[in-house]
Amino acid sequence: MANETINDPRLEEGVWTTGPDGELIPDYESTFPTINEGEVVHGTVVRVDKDEVLVDIGYKSEGVIPVSELSIRRSVNPSDEVTVGDEIAALVMTKEDAEGRLILSKKRARFEIAWKAIEQAYEQGDPVMGRVIEVVKGGLILDLGVRGFLPASLVDIRRVQDLDEYLGQELRCKVIELNRSRNNVVLSRRAVLEDERKEMRQAILDKLNPGDVVEGTISNIVDFGAFVDLDGMDGLIHISELSWSHVNHPSEVLEIGQKVDVKVLDIDRERQRISLGLKQTQTDPWQQVLESYNEGDVVSGKVTKVVTFGAFVEILPGVEGLVHISELAQHHVENPREVVSQGDTVNVRILEVDAERRRLSLSLKRVDDGMPVQPKPGEDAAPPTIDLSEDVFSDEAGTATAPEAEAEAAPELEVEAEPAPELEVEPEAEPEVAVAPEAAAEPARAAEPESTDDEPAEGSDEPAPE
Numbered sequence: 001m002a003n004e005t006i007n008d009p010r011l012e013e014g015v016w017t018t019g020p021d022g023e024l025i026p027d028y029e030s031t032f033p034t035i036n037e038g039e040v041v042h043g044t045v046v047r048v049d050k051d052e053v054l055v056d057i058g059y060k061s062e063g064v065i066p067v068s069e070l071s072i073r074r075s076v077n078p079s080d081e082v083t084v085g086d087e088i089a090a091l092v093m094t095k096e097d098a099e100g101r102l103i104l105s106k107k108r109a110r111f112e113i114a115w116k117a118i119e120q121a122y123e124q125g126d127p128v129m130g131r132v133i134e135v136v137k138g139g140l141i142l143d144l145g146v147r148g149f150l151p152a153s154l155v156d157i158r159r160v161q162d163l164d165e166y167l168g169q170e171l172r173c174k175v176i177e178l179n180r181s182r183n184n185v186v187l188s189r190r191a192v193l194e195d196e197r198k199e200m201r202q203a204i205l206d207k208l209n210p211g212d213v214v215e216g217t218i219s220n221i222v223d224f225g226a227f228v229d230l231d232g233m234d235g236l237i238h239i240s241e242l243s244w245s246h247v248n249h250p251s252e253v254l255e256i257g258q259k260v261d262v263k264v265l266d267i268d269r270e271r272q273r274i275s276l277g278l279k280q281t282q283t284d285p286w287q288q289v290l291e292s293y294n295e296g297d298v299v300s301g302k303v304t305k306v307v308t309f310g311a312f313v314e315i316l317p318g319v320e321g322l323v324h325i326s327e328l329a330q331h332h333v334e335n336p337r338e339v340v341s342q343g344d345t346v347n348v349r350i351l352e353v354d355a356e357r358r359r360l361s362l363s364l365k366r367v368d369d370g371m372p373v374q375p376k377p378g379e380d381a382a383p384p385t386i387d388l389s390e391d392v393f394s395d396e397a398g399t400a401t402a403p404e405a406e407a408e409a410a411p412e413l414e415v416e417a418e419p420a421p422e423l424e425v426e427p428e429a430e431p432e433v434a435v436a437p438e439a440a441a442e443p444a445r446a447a448e449p450e451s452t453d454d455e456p457a458e459g460s461d462e463p464a465p466e
Contacts, residue, residue, distance in 0.1 A: 035059065037092050040109045045086045047463050048078050053106075055090060058245075065090060069105035072132050072147050077089055088111065114145020116364060118185060122175040127192050130173065132166045140166055142173065152185050154188040157197070158219040158229065161256075200232040203271055212264045218254050224251045228262055228276055235274035241318070244318030253278070285318040286358055288377045295350050297374045303344040311340050313348055313362055316376065321360025323348060326362050339364070347373055383452055420432060 010109075017420035035041055035057075046210070053065040070081045082088060090104035099104050120130045130142030132150075140155065140163060142148040150173060152163060160166075177186035208230075216228035216235065225238045240251050256258070263280040268271075293299060293315075301313040301321070320359060327373040328339045340346060349371075352361040 035092050035095065037095060039092050040089055040112060041092060041104070042087065042089050043104075045082050045084050048082060048084060050078065053082055055088065056105060057090070057102075057104075058101060063090060063092075063099070063102040063104040065104045065106050069093070070105055072143060073112070075369045097357060107247040110145040110444075115180070118144060118146060118148075118175055118178065118264075122178045125174070127172045127174050128187075129170055132169050132171060133164045135167055139163070140171075142171060142187060144185065146183065148173070148175075148187045150187040150189060154190045157190055157193050157234065158227070163380055166444060197232050201272060204230055204233045205267065205274075206273065208264055208267060210266055213261055214264065215259060215261055216255050216276075218258045218260060219440065221250045221254060223249065224256050229261065230274070233272075233274065235262070235276040237276045237278050239277075241265070241277040241279055244282065244284060244322075245314075255417050278362060285316045286355065288316060289319055289353065290355055292377045293350055293353070293374060295353060297350050298347055298371045299350065299374050300345065300347055300376075301362075303340050305340055306336050306342055310338070311336050313346060315348070315360070315362075321348070321362040322348070323364050325364070326464060327351070327366070331430070347371075350374050366459050405433060407430070 012281075041057045041063075043055040043063060046056050046062060047051060047054035053070065057063050067076065067078055070076055088106055089109040090106050091109040092102070093105050093108070094101075094103040117156045117351045118128060120126075127318070128144055128148075130144040130148055132140050133143045134141035136149075139149055139151040142150055150171070152160060154176075155163065155166065171189050172192050173187035173189045174191040175185060176188045176191065177184065179185075199417060214230060216230045217230040218226055219234055220227040223239075225236055226242070227234045227236055237250075239247055239250055242250060247253055261279060261281045262276040262278055264274060265277045266275040268275075299315045301315040302328060303311050304320060305312040305315045308325075310322055310328065312322055314320045323340075325333055325336055328336055333339055346364060347367050348362040348364055349366045350360065350361050351366075352359075354360070371378050
């Protein structure tokens with residue numbers, strides 16, 4: 001009997017086995033696949049609960065995937081990850097736990113598969129695809145099967161202000177750093193975009209030459225200047241090339257998204273860098289100074305800064321001159337703030353124009369009353385001030401004869417000439433304002449009522465004019 005059992009052809013099929021008493025019993029163990037911990041297996045989702053998922057992998061018991069092992073994302077809903085009937089891969093964590101369950105992990109299986117693909121892409125320089133699942137400080141987290149970190153500076157060619165707009169998007173990136181021991185993957189989307197635009201950038205470099213004026217869009221503003229997008233390639237405007245006047249920060253002059261015309265100053269074709277200038281497309285205010293003003297002219301300006309050694313006055317937008325402390329007042333000045341304050345509008349005299357060094361020397365104390373102020377470029381000169389007395393417009397004054405009117409106006413013109421002693425004029429040089437002897441002898445006569453043409457004025461010893 002024993003020999004018959006041993007020679008039973010059913011034993012060769014692997015379905016039956018010999019029991020303890022020598023009888024044939026079904027060999028269930030031989031029908032189950034052989035699995036080992038750490039191995040990736042495939043199965044079908046048969047049940048989805050709020051805290052776990054059951055998977056049939058053809059083993060003697062169904063595998064259990066805890067919710068924490070479903071995805072690399074935190075706080076996921078199992079129903080969002082899998083549905084009943086899905087074919088999935090899972091890694092065997094434990095063949096039998098304390099309760100005899102087979103514990104599986106979907107995220108670890110995906111990690112193993114993904115890591116091999118990422119390693120291959122890293123070695124060959126190929127891009128990888130991943131969905132943005134989190135926005136963290138300093139960048140984005142992408143689901144590649146592995147958590148990949150995309151720094152904010154490498155999200156786009158231009159600096160991105162709002163990273164939240166990328167949440168949920170599929171991004172194509174290059175792997176620039178890989179560390180298996182730390183499970184660290186660093187990505188760069190900018191590298192992919194730069195490769196795509198490489199040909200476009202070369203075309204831009206080929207058609208540009210120093211001296212060209214082109215239109216661009218402000219793409220980013222930093223402390224040392226501003227970047228301009230020239231239809232696919234960024235050029236830099238250094239802060240010193242933004243304006244003819246002093247600029248503390250580029251944001252005072254520009255804003256992101258603004259359209260500007262810039263001049264190409266230099267091109268480094270080997271390093272693919274373009275230096276641009278904004279002020280070169282604007283009128284040089286120093287040229288206006290040279291064309292409109294001369295040394296000795298009096299001009300109007302605004303005090304922009306007061307320092308220990310004097311004050312700076314802006315006479316044109318972008319042109320400042322220094323009033324040294326010794327030129328602030330006729331008396332000794334200890335502190336310039338005793339005489340002027342920032343924001344004051346003052347009249348100053350141009351002492352020296354240094355066109356080569358672009359410097360102006362100004363004086364406040366050398367401006368005398370009555371000196372004409374030169375108009376700014378594009379402005380009309382101010383009309384001369386004529387100081388007429390009220391007697392000129394009185395009814396009695398209207399009947400005065402021409403010689404008497406000239407005699408009355410002459411003293412007033414002499415008063416206007418007194419504040420400028422350096423412009424003294426000999427009496428003979430101004431015959432049109434010569435004073436009649438009668439008027440000089442009796443200056444108070446202008447205030448007296450005029451007489452008729454036939455009779456002399458009352459109280460006067462002079463005969464009436466013929």
